[in-house]
Amino acid sequence: MAKSSRKPKLPPSLTAKRRGPIAILQLTRPQKRNAIDDTLILGIETFFQSLGEDVRAVVIHGEGEHFSAGLDLSELTERGAAAAVAHSQVWHRVFNQMQFGRVPVIAVMHGAVVGGGLELAAACHLRVAERSTYYALPEGSRGIFLGGAGSIRLPRLIGVSRVMELMLTGCTYSAEEGQTYGLSHVLVEDGKGLAKGVELAERVASNAPLSNFAIMHVLPRIAESDTSSGSLTESLMAAVASSSDEAKSRLKDFLEKRGKKVLRG
Ligand code: 1HE
Numbered sequence: 001m002a003k004s005s006r007k008p009k010l011p012p013s014l015t016a017k018r019r020g021p022i023a024i025l026q027l028t029r030p031q032k033r034n035a036i037d038d039t040l041i042l043g044i045e046t047f048f049q050s051l052g053e054d055v056r057a058v059v060i061h062g063e064g065e066h067f068s069a070g071l072d073l074s075e076l077t078e079r080g081a082a083a084a085v086a087h088s089q090v091w092h093r094v095f096n097q098m099q100f101g102r103v104p105v106i107a108v109m110h111g112a113v114v115g116g117g118l119e120l121a122a123a124c125h126l127r128v129a130e131r132s133t134y135y136a137l138p139e140g141s142r143g144i145f146l147g148g149a150g151s152i153r154l155p156r157l158i159g160v161s162r163v164m165e166l167m168l169t170g171c172t173y174s175a176e177e178g179q180t181y182g183l184s185h186v187l188v189e190d191g192k193g194l195a196k197g198v199e200l201a202e203r204v205a206s207n208a209p210l211s212n213f214a215i216m217h218v219l220p221r222i223a224e225s226d227t228s229s230g231s232l233t234e235s236l237m238a239a240v241a242s243s244s245d246e247a248k249s250r251l252k253d254f255l256e257k258r259g260k261k262v263l264r265g
Contacts, residue, residue: 008050014043015063021056022201023047024194030064036116037072038087044120045094048101056205059197060124061108062117067133070115073142088147091116095123095149104204104212108197109133110190119148121183122157125216126200129184130193133175137166157182208246 010016013029025047027034034040051058062068079087098105107124114136121127137154139145146154146167154163158181165171179187188196204212218237222230241247253259 008046010047011039011043013037013040014047016047018055019198020202021054021205022059022198023051023055023057024059024061024198027060027062027068030062030066032072033066033069033112034062034064034117035069035072036120037075038090040072041091041094045097048094048097051101051103055103056209057103057201058105059108059194059201060105060120061194061197062110064111065132066111066117067107067109067113068117068120069112070117070119070138071144071147076144084147091119091148095119098123099125100217102213104201104216106197106201106204108193109184110193112136115139115146116148116150118154118183119146119150122150122153123148126186126204127184128186128188128193128197128200129175129178130188130190131175132190133178133184135166135173135178135183136170137163138170140167141170208241208244208250210241210244210246214241 008016013027013034015026015028017024017026025044027036027040029035029040048058104125105123106126106128107121108128108130109121110130110132111134113121113129113133115138118135118137137146137150145151151163162181166173173181173183175184175187178184186196186200207215214237218233222233225233250259
């Protein structure tokens with residue numbers, strides 16, 4: 001059943017806005033550097049579960065000087081092993097809902113993108129970094145480990161070797177290094193990230209929804225498949241997409257000179 005675009009009830013640490021077909025989610029806990037506590041992670045889940053059908057892309061950014069300082073460390077001190085497994089599984093569930101949800105998600109990063117904050121960004125489909133961005137995985141120095149599927153997503157972005165370097169040495173990567181290594185797709189000057197994120201979201205939102213579905217859900221699965229299964233899945237997805245009414249009408253538009261040309265930039 002189609003969901004209306006009703007406003008979800010979010011905790012104070014999150015604020016949602018709409019700009020046409022784009023939903024913008026802001027982490028609004030700057031006093032704690034947007035550290036992610038249980039309330040915040042569950043709020044992200046509520047936000048994605050209540051997305052209206054008319055939302056075509058999401059942008060996530062953070063208030064204050066930093067995108068996110070990662071896991072709220074004050075919640076860790078009393079947690080036993082079983083509770084810690086359950087906690088990590090909540091993060092997995094929420095980030096999987098984002099990654100394998102209905103619409104593409106774009107992270108706009110600035111300042112510290114640390115630990116669980118980097119895991120949050122890694123679960124997004126596109127990442128914009130402002131120049132102030134820096135990345136770190138200080139789990140080793142805190143005596144903990146990744147828990148938000150960073151060990152799954154981050155090596156796929158930058159390789160196991162780079163993740164090891166961040167975790168073993170506690171070094172940071174600058175915005176420029178992150179851009180070179182593959183942590184961000186686009187690097188912009190400070191203060192320009194949200195505008196760039198929204199611009200990208202608008203482009204993404206103008207794609208055929210079925211193509212976006214294939215890009216979000218099928219492409220990563222093919223990339224993890226053996227060549228033979230991947231090739232077959234690709235052919236099947238190509239057939240489903242190209243035989244849709246939307247594809248037919250978009251192709252007709254192009255052939256009758258109404259479609260957009262592919263121009264540089
Ligand atoms: C926090 C947190 C936090 C700040 N949990 N409270 N993450 C980390 O190891 C990063 C820890 N944070 C920092 O290194 C720094 O706070 C920052 C470099 C991000 C920012 O520095 P700064 O000087 O702007 O802020 P601050 O003075 O350090 O912090 C301001 C307040 O936020 C302060 O609280 P206050 O009550 O004394 O004002 C800090 O305690 C609080 N704060 N970061 C709790 N992370 C799913 S597993 C993922 C595992 C991880 O994410 S490990 C990485 C954890």
